[in-house]
Amino acid sequence: MIYYFSGTGNSLYVARHLADALGEKLCPMALSRPLGTDLEGPVGLVFPVYGWGIPNVVEKFVSKQLVPLLDGKQEELPFLYAVMTCGDDMGYTDRVLEKALGRQVDAAFSVLMPDVYVCLPGFDVDSKEECREKFEKEKVAVPEIAACVKEQRRVRLLKRGPFPWTKTYILRPLFNRFLVTDKYFKVDASKCISCGRCSKMCPVGNILIENDVPRWQSHCAGCLACYHACPYHAINFGKMTQTKGQYNIMEQIYE
Numbered sequence: 500m501i502y503y504f505s506g507t508g509n510s511l512y513v514a515r516h517l518a519d520a521l522g523e524k525l526c527p528m529a530l531s532r533p534l535g536t537d538l539e540g541p542v543g544l545v546f547p548v549y550g551w552g553i554p555n556v557v558e559k560f561v562s563k564q565l566v567p568l569l570d571g572k573q574e575e576l577p578f579l580y581a582v583m584t585c586g587d588d589m590g591y592t593d594r595v596l597e598k599a600l601g602r603q604v605d606a607a608f609s610v611l612m613p614d615v616y617v618c619l620p621g622f623d624v625d626s627k628e629e630c631r632e633k634f635e636k637e638k639v640a641v642p643e644i645a646a647c648v649k650e651q652r653r654v655r656l657l658k659r660g661p662f663p664w665t666k667t668y669i670l671r672p673l674f675n676r677f678l679v680t681d682k683y684f685k686v687d688a689s690k691c692i693s694c695g696r697c698s699k700m701c702p703v704g705n706i707l708i709e710n711d712v713p714r715w716q717s718h719c720a721g722c723l724a725c726y727h728a729c730p731y732h733a734i735n736f737g738k739m740t741q742t743k744g745q746y747n748i749m750e751q752i753y754e
């Protein structure tokens with residue numbers, strides 16, 4: 500089984516490739532119903548890196564759903580692996596995951612995918628060319644990951660980037676505290692056409708359409724799916740994103 504979380508589609512894209520290569524099933528982490536008790540075969544976790552760590556959805560899934568299942572398992576534990584998609588570098592995201600799990604994963608991989616983070620100065624979406632290159636590399640990386648999983652190889656193929664400790668253990672807590680919030684989302688009423696796409700694309704059901712405008716419900720995953728999905732760039736995160744690009748995975752795949 501492959502459990503995944505994805506805000507803007509990259510991790511789902513990777514998870515689907517991996518599931519095809521391994522003949523595995525996919526299950527969303529954001530699913531509200533509890534998991535079954537079946538943990539046969541390898542268990543994969545596929546998700547994006549947020550602020551050099553794991554998204555809050557992944558943390559919740561791991562601690563509330565996966566850990567109790569693993570703890571209750573009488574027989575040998577299944578092969579456990581993580582595939583983390585990131586735009587640039589992942590710091591010690593694997594260690595953050597392992598802390599939440601209370602155990603080590605057997606294998607861990609990072610896959611470079613188009614960057615969707617736009618909320619700070621200097622951060623923007625990748626150019627079309629950069630996206631194309633990343634998708635080309637993904638085509639090679641996923642079969643390699645699948646081969647490692649099939650052979651149950653205990654490997655770590657990770658792009659930690661420079662200063663991983665500082666990023667994960669100093670910057671990440673600040674990032675989570677001040678920037679993983681929906682309170683800065685603003686809608687430009689002159690651009691919003693009340694299509695409801697932001698609400699439909701939110702992977703955690705955090706957006707309700709009230710009086711024809713989106714209202715965030717304070718349980719945001721911070722994934723920016725709403726920002727990127729808006730067809731008229733009517734949604735912004737404060738003032739910082741007004742001049743930033745939007746990412747649409749479908750455009751990248753099919754162009």
Ligand SMILES: Cc1cc2nc3c(=O)[nH]c(=O)nc-3n(C[C@H](O)[C@H](O)[C@H](O)COP(=O)(O)O)c2cc1C
Pocket residue numbers: 504505506507508509510511546547548549550551552584585586587588589612613614615616721722723
């Ligand atoms: C809130 C947020 C934080 C991010 N932090 C990082 C990061 O620390 N390092 C990185 O390389 N990419 C980072 N990214 C980029 C994503 O990890 C990357 O684009 C990922 O593939 C998105 O996956 P998804 O489309 O499945 O949501 C961040 C994106 C978001 C939305």
